Amino acid sequence: MKKVPEATIRRLFYYYRCLKNDHSESPKYICSDTLGNKTGIKSTLLRRDLSFFGHMGHKGKGYQRDELENKLKNIMGIDQQHEIALIGAGNIGKALVKYKKFRELGLYITEIFDNDLDKIGRRVGGYIVKNVKYLKESLEKNNIKIVILAIDEEESDEIITQLQEIDIKAIWNLSSAQLDLDQNVIIIKEDLCCSLGSLICKMNN
Amino acid sequence: MKKVPEATIRRLFYYYRCLKNDHSESPKYICSDTLGNKTGIKSTLLRRDLSFFGHMGHKGKGYQRDELENKLKNIMGIDQQHEIALIGAGNIGKALVKYKKFRELGLYITEIFDNDLDKIGRRVGGYIVKNVKYLKESLEKNNIKIVILAIDEEESDEIITQLQEIDIKAIWNLSSAQLDLDQNVIIIKEDLCCSLGSLICKMNN
Numbered sequence: 001m002k003k004v005p006e007a008t009i010r011r012l013f014y015y016y017r018c019l020k021n022d023h024s025e026s027p028k029y030i031c032s033d034t035l036g037n038k039t040g041i042k043s044t045l046l047r048r049d050l051s052f053f054g055h056m057g058h059k060g061k062g063y064q065r066d067e068l069e070n071k072l073k074n075i076m077g078i079d080q081q082h083e084i085a086l087i088g089a090g091n092i093g094k095a096l097v098k099y100k101k102f103r104e105l106g107l108y109i110t111e112i113f114d115n116d117l118d119k120i121g122r123r124v125g126g127y128i129v130k131n132v133k134y135l136k137e138s139l140e141k142n143n144i145k146i147v148i149l150a151i152d153e154e155e156s157d158e159i160i161t162q163l164q165e166i167d168i169k170a171i172w173n174l175s176s177a178q179l180d181l182d183q184n185v186i187i188i189k190e191d192l193c194c195s196l197g198s199l200i201c202k203m204n205n
Numbered sequence: 206m207k208k209v210p211e212a213t214i215r216r217l218f219y220y221y222r223c224l225k226n227d228h229s230e231s232p233k234y235i236c237s238d239t240l241g242n243k244t245g246i247k248s249t250l251l252r253r254d255l256s257f258f259g260h261m262g263h264k265g266k267g268y269q270r271d272e273l274e275n276k277l278k279n280i281m282g283i284d285q286q287h288e289i290a291l292i293g294a295g296n297i298g299k300a301l302v303k304y305k306k307f308r309e310l311g312l313y314i315t316e317i318f319d320n321d322l323d324k325i326g327r328r329v330g331g332y333i334v335k336n337v338k339y340l341k342e343s344l345e346k347n348n349i350k351i352v353i354l355a356i357d358e359e360e361s362d363e364i365i366t367q368l369q370e371i372d373i374k375a376i377w378n379l380s381s382a383q384l385d386l387d388q389n390v391i392i393i394k395e396d397l398c399c400s401l402g403s404l405i406c407k408m409n410n
Contacts, residue, residue, distance in 0.1 A: 009406050013399040017381065021358075040383045076402060077409025091300035098296045101381075101398045107405065146404070153226075170408045172401050176222065176306075178245045188404045190397075193306045194218040196377050197281060199351070199393045200312065201214050203375045204282025 008049045009076075014039040015046065016072040019065055031062035078106045085111040085139055087159060088150035089119045089129045092174060092192075096148060097125035109148065111138055115155055132159060136166050145169040153177050213254045214281075219244040220251065221277040224270055236267035283310045290316040290344055292364060293355035294324045294334045297379060297397075301353060302330035314353065316343055320360055337364060341371050350374040358382050 018038045019030070032050075036043035050056050050063075053075055057063050073079045086093050086109045096102070097109050112124055113132040120131045130138060138144075147168055151159060156177035163171070163181060170186040173179060179187055223243050224235070241248035255261050255268075258280055262268050278284040291298050291314045301307070302314045317329055318337040325336045335343060343349075352373055356364060361382035368376070368386060375391040378384060384392055 004410070006403065009403040010396070010399040012406065013396070013402050017398075075410070076406045078402065078405060082405055091303045095296035095300040096397075099397065102401060105398060105402055105405075107401060146408070148401070170404050172404050186404060186407045188400060188407075190400045191215070191218070192301075192304065192395075193222075193310060194215040195393060195395050196307060196312060196353070197218050197283065197310055198211065198214045199375050199377050199391060200283060200287055200310075201217065201281045202391045202393075203351070205209070205280070 002052060004052045008052060011039075011041060011046075011049050012072055012076055014041065015050075016069060016076065016078075019069040019072070022065075028064060028066075029058065029062040030065050030068075032057070035063065081106040081108060082146055083108055083110045083142065083144050084146045084148055085109070085113065085135070085144045086148045086150060087113045087132060087135070088148075088152075088175070089114040089116070089122070089124055090150060090152070093148075093150040094124050096150065097127065111142065111144060113138075115158070132162070135159075135162050139166055139168070146172075148172045148174065149177065149179075150174045151177065207257060209257045213257060216244075216246060216251075216254050217277055217281055219246065220255075221274065221281065221283075224274040224277070227270075233269060233271075234263065234267040235270050235273075237262070240268065283312070286311040286313060287351055288313055288315045288347065288349050289351045289353055290314070290318065290340070290349045291353045291355060292318045292337060292340070293353075293357075293380070294319040294321075294327070294329055295355060295357070298353075298355040299329050301355065302332070316347065316349060318343075320363070337367070340364075340367050344371055344373070351377075353377045353379065354382065354384075355379045356382065 015035060018035060022038070032043040032047050036046045053071065056068055056071060084107060086097060089112050097112065110127065112127050112129045113135050114120055114129050115132045119129050122129050145168055149171055153176045156175060160177060160179060168185055171179065173187055173189045174192070176191060220240060223240060237248040237252050241251045258276070261273055261276060289312060291302060294317050302317065315332065317332050317334045318340050319325055319334050320337045324334050327334050350373055354376055358381045361380060365382060365384060373390055376384065378392055378394045379397070381396060
């Protein structure tokens with residue numbers, strides 16, 4: 001398979017969500033124009049996105065809705081549930097634990113860690129915030145391979161050192177910390193400041 | 206000026222933040238290798254990013270720190286403060302109001318709206334949540350041109366209709382709602398589900 005662009009991967013979620021939430025219409029098939037319109041994505045781009053994963057359409061009919069939904073689910077890896085550990089029980093972290101759209105994708109934050117004694121022991125969204133010193137032990141015990149990092153930069157060094165010692169597959173990095181980890185760990189950096197800031201920058205230019 | 210890629214704009218914030226937070230070192234100049242190392246960005250890419258905005262370096266010396274910091278601030282439009290309205294006082298919205306890193310960039314959420322009667326009238330980060338029916342009136346009165354949209358999709362129709370009637374310059378759309386607005390309105394879509402989801406997708410493939 002050709003390398004799939006990051007932007008294509010992101011758009012798969014729009015297609016999937018649209019099919020999943022679209023209970024109102026009954027036709028078994030949907031054409032790329034209709035799905036494109038509903039998602040605000042050009043049908044040519046949509047067809048190119050889906051073509052990365054083999055032939056999905058049926059000639060003259062379009063995409064079979066259930067089939068496409070299930071294929072997308074499978075491609076995106078959300079045909080199974082994933083348990084995720086959150087490091088950082090600040091405002092953003094707490095909001096993510098309660099974010100019901102993650103759960104709709106089968107993504108569950110089931111472990112929460114912090115190094116702030118005021119936060120440790122408190123309950124967030126049904127889970128007790130644990131001391132980050134038990135991170136390795138807890139992740140290994142519960143076989144959790146995905147981590148959300150929502151810490152402040154100031155407190156990152158000790159935590160990054162710990163992360164280097166754990167067998168993790170993927171990190172969603174919402175902090176501004178730079179991660180120097182094994183190359184096999186998949187990291188997506190999600191910097192809210194850069195995102196809102198780039199809006200201001202575009203407005204300014 | 207050539208069209209600046211979205212990714213370049215985002216990286217400007219890394220360069221800026223690095224210079225701003227780097228109080229430890231005194232040399233007046235910084236070379237692209239050093240700044241690249243500190244931000245985790247290749248120096249060739251860094252130089253290309255900065256070259257979009259004219260010659261910034263000093264031959265044989267590198268970039269003059271204060272000069273570069275100020276230029277970046279100016280390019281990014283954060284050499285002045287910006288007032289922002291938030292629509293949606295749910296968990297994510299509340300976390301954003303309290304997100305101190307926005308304030309460090311001069312971005313202040315000063316108006317908060319919701320259509321949920323349980324939230325209207327409550328205080329979030331020092332501001333009273335207003336009824337979204339006063340959106341147009343409040344934004345015009347306070348001359349606010351930037352909006353953060355952090356609503357649930359289900360409640361989006363009425364709010365989008367309202368947004369169409371207001372003179373807004375830019376929207377940071379954290380909702381999954383599709384916005385059909387005037388083409389001059391700059392919109393950046395920030396979909397947390399797509400972002401975390403694409404991590405899972407990459408891990409899966």
